[in-house]
Amino acid sequence: xxxxxxxxxxxxxxxxxxxxxxxxxxxxxxxxxxxxxxxxxxxxxxxxxxxxxxxxxxxxxxxxxxxxxxxxxxxxxxxxxxxxxxxxxxxxxxxxxxxxxxxxxxxxxxxxxxxxxxxxxxxxxxxxxxxxxxxxxxxxxxxxxxxxxxxxxxxxxxxxxxxxxxxxxxxxxxxxxxxxxxxxxxxxxxxxxxxxxxxxxxxxxxxxxxxxxxxxxxxxxxxxxxxxxxxxxxxx
Amino acid sequence: xxxxxxxxxxxxxxxxxxxxxxxxxxxxxxxxxxxxxxxxxxxxxxxxxxxxxxxxxxxxxxxxxxxxxxxxxxxxxxxxxxxxxxxxxxxxxxxxxxxxxxxxxxxxxxxxxxxxxxxxxxxxxxxxxxxxxxxxxxxxxxxxxxxxxxxxxxxxxxxxxxxxxxxxxxxxxxxxxxxxxxxxxxxxxxxxxxxxxxxxxxxxxxxxxxxxxxxxxxxxxxxxxxxxxxxxxxxx
Numbered sequence: 001x002x003x004x005x006x007x008x009x010x011x012x013x014x015x016x017x018x019x020x021x022x023x024x025x026x027x028x029x030x031x032x033x034x035x036x037x038x039x040x041x042x043x044x045x046x047x048x049x050x051x052x053x054x055x056x057x058x059x060x061x062x063x064x065x066x067x068x069x070x071x072x073x074x075x076x077x078x079x080x081x082x083x084x085x086x087x088x089x090x091x092x093x094x095x096x097x098x099x100x101x102x103x104x105x106x107x108x109x110x111x112x113x114x115x116x117x118x119x120x121x122x123x124x125x126x127x128x129x130x131x132x133x134x135x136x137x138x139x140x141x142x143x144x145x146x147x148x149x150x151x152x153x154x155x156x157x158x159x160x161x162x163x164x165x166x167x168x169x170x171x172x173x174x175x176x177x178x179x180x181x182x183x184x185x186x187x188x189x190x191x192x193x194x195x196x197x198x199x200x201x202x203x204x205x206x207x208x209x210x211x212x213x214x215x216x217x218x219x220x221x222x223x224x225x226x227x228x229x230x231x232x233x234x235x236x
Numbered sequence: 237x238x239x240x241x242x243x244x245x246x247x248x249x250x251x252x253x254x255x256x257x258x259x260x261x262x263x264x265x266x267x268x269x270x271x272x273x274x275x276x277x278x279x280x281x282x283x284x285x286x287x288x289x290x291x292x293x294x295x296x297x298x299x300x301x302x303x304x305x306x307x308x309x310x311x312x313x314x315x316x317x318x319x320x321x322x323x324x325x326x327x328x329x330x331x332x333x334x335x336x337x338x339x340x341x342x343x344x345x346x347x348x349x350x351x352x353x354x355x356x357x358x359x360x361x362x363x364x365x366x367x368x369x370x371x372x373x374x375x376x377x378x379x380x381x382x383x384x385x386x387x388x389x390x391x392x393x394x395x396x397x398x399x400x401x402x403x404x405x406x407x408x409x410x411x412x413x414x415x416x417x418x419x420x421x422x423x424x425x426x427x428x429x430x431x432x433x434x435x436x437x438x439x440x441x442x443x444x445x446x447x448x449x450x451x452x453x454x455x456x457x458x459x460x461x462x463x464x465x466x467x468x469x470x471x472x
Contacts, residue, residue, distance in 0.1 A: 069407070121370055131407030134357055134382045146370045146383040151405065169387065171305070171367030 002175040004196060004234070007116055008125035008148065008166055010157075010181035011133065013205040015113075015124070016103035016140060019043055020207075025099050035092075037085035042076075044209060045083065049075040054127065054156040065154040067129035073097045100128065101135035106202065110141050112227020115236040123148045125166050125179065127156050146170075158189030167195065180230065184217040191218065198222035198230055238411040240432060240470070243352055244361035244384065244402055246393075246417035247369065249441040251349075251360070252339035252376060255279060256443075261335050271328075273321035278312075280445060281319065285311040290363065290392040301390040303365035309333045336364065337371035342438065346377050348463020351472040359384045361402050361415065363392050382406075394425030403431065416466065420453040427454065434458035434466055 012018050026039040053071040057063070076096055080088060088096075116122050122145050124133050129151040137144050150156045153165035167177045174194030181187050182202040191197050197220040203210060216223040224230040248254050262275040289307040293299070313329055316322075324332075352358050358381050360369050365387040373380050386392045389401035403410045410430030417423050418438040427433050433456040439446060452459040460466040 121374065129407075130382065130405045134406065137381060138357065144382075145373060146366065146380075152388055169366045170370065171365075 002173055004120065004178055005172050005176040006121035006123065006167075006170050006178070007198075008123055008163075008177060008179050008190075008195075009113075010179065010183060010186050011124045011126035011128055011136070012103075013202050014180065014182040014200065015109050015142065016105050016136065017202075017205070018100070018103050019047070019205065021103040022046075022099050025102055026096065029095065033092075035085070035087065037080070038083060040207075041083055042079060042085065044207075045079045046072070046076055047206075049079065057156060058159070065151070067151050068127055069097060069100070069129050069132055072100060098135075101132050102139050103136055105140045105142065106226070108226040108228050110143070112231050114143055115231035116227070116234065117143055117145065119234065119236050121145045121170065123166070123170075125157070125162060126150065157186060160189070160193050163190045163193040163195055167193075178221065180227075183213050187220055188218055191220075196221045198224060200224050200226060200230065238409055240356065240414055241408050241412040242357035242359065242403075242406050242414070243434075244359055244399075244413060244415050244426075244431075245349075246415065246419060246422050247360045247362035247364055247372070248339075249438050250416065250418040250436065251345050251378065252341050252372065253438075253441070254336070254339050255283070255441065257339040258282075258335050261338060262332065265331065269328075271321070271323065273316070274319060276443075277319055278315060278321065280443075281315045282308070282312055283442075285315065294392060294395070301387070303387050304363055305333060305336070305365050305368055308336060334371075337368050338375050339372055341376045341378065342462070344462040344464050346379070348467050350379055351467035352463065352470065353379055353381065355470065355472050357381045357406065359402070359406075361393070361398060362386065394422060396425070396429050399426045399429040399431055403429075414457065416463075419449050423456055424454055427456075432457045434460060436460050436462060436466065 009015050022043045023040050030037055030039060053075055057066050077093055113122055124144060125148050126133055127150045130147055130149045133147045133149055148166045150162055153161050155161035167174045178196035178198055179187060179190035180198040180200060182200055182205060187197040187199060199216040199220045201215060203214050222233055224233060245251050258279045259276050266273055266275060289311055293302050312332055316324060349358055360380060361384050362369055363386045366383055366385045369383045369385055384402045386398055389397045391397035403413045414432035414434055415423060415426035416434040416436060418436055423433040423435060435452040435456045437451060439450050458469055460469060
């Protein structure tokens with residue numbers, strides 16, 4: 001068995017709590033600006049637009065790769081209008097879009113990553129673009145060794161180019177790399193590419209709307225309770 | 237004047253002392269293996285092959301981008317033969333090539349970078365490939381926020397695609413980004429692209445073979461004595 005060298009982490013939901021972070025951020029911002037709106041509804045609808053917007057990129061390679069910041073910026077304006085949130089300027093929509101750069105980690109994320117970094121290369125492997133992931137790391141104190149993003153591979157997960165591209169750019173064989181994620185479908189795609197897999201449940205990620213990923217649903221190499229548990233299991 | 241947000245660092249010579257590191261590493265390794273050779277001559281000749289090997293990539297875009305590890309691996313074998321270093325296996329040449337991942341920082345590098353990281357995004361912008369820079373950061377304790385490499389932009393410095401690509405992938409305008417380098421030609425190329433520039437002299441980089449870059453030779457935004465001086469000048 002090849003020695004494990006690098007851990008790649010799904011980010012939205014696995015490392016950071018995007019839903020609570022965005023709702024709290026937008027609520028405080030709206031209160032300060034005097035803008036009223038159902039921010040939870042906006043955040044949930046926005047997240048709902050995420051997969052279809054990436055599918056659109058996948059279906060139209062001739063248009064070139066579009067980074068997540070741009071997809072999110074395109075999605076939010078019609079969603080706000082539909083939810084009756086009015087009077088927002090272009091700068092306001094930019095602020096909301098940059099909210100995805102200001103997400104808070106789950107309680108165990110920073111401590112667990114710091115332990116894991118002592119023995120392994122740790123990197124995000126996220127559909128977030130490089131600037132988003134870099135700014136988020138500064139904001140949240142995520143101690144990445146390197147930042148790997150769909151933007152670098154010009155493909156969104158779960159396209160195999162992302163998992164295989166990550167291993168290749170690190171100079172490693174797929175089996176020397178493990179994906180850590182709270183999403184069974186992400187792990188299934190990584191496993192098909194030959195990567196090792198670790199599942200960590202984040203059962204409040206979608207709040208009351210959570211319908212899946214309450215538990216491991218594949219033959220993953222590790223099933224852990226949180227990043228500290230993973231660090232312990234890997235001898236860190 | 238746009239606010240400075242990110243500092244990009246040339247790496248070989250600016251952040252790490254490649255010449256002394258490689259000579260010391262290979263001398264100790266050769267002694268342990270019983271392989272005799274003029275390691276200083278090999279290192280100097282190898283560095284001499286660096287620019288021509290990148291020029292070859294630049295002249296033949298139809299062959300695709302070739303990462304620095306592969307260029308270095310191709311260069312070293314004939315150079316060793318020419319210098320009468322014989323009996324090396326493929327694994328030995330791989331070891332020597334990976335020597336570029338095991339370079340030691342200058343005395344001020346880690347402390348200065350750590351101070352600069354408190355206010356700015358800090359990243360390499362190097363012709364070294366991503367794996368090389370990632371492994372070097374782990375080895376030398378370089379606290380990068382993100383790792384930007386010629387490999388990501390499929391162009392070697394001083395091609396403008398590297399400097400402009402780095403600003404773009406960070407979501408910044410060129411004038412919000414500063415290149416820090418010990419090489420006047422690197423700074424000149426960055427300045428042409430609209431980046432800010434900082435010169436730090438590393439007058440022992442080439443040992444007795446140093447012929448240039450003893451001092452600033454352009455109208456750079458900052459001329460500093462070392463990374464600590466730069467941190468002080470930038471209010472870190």
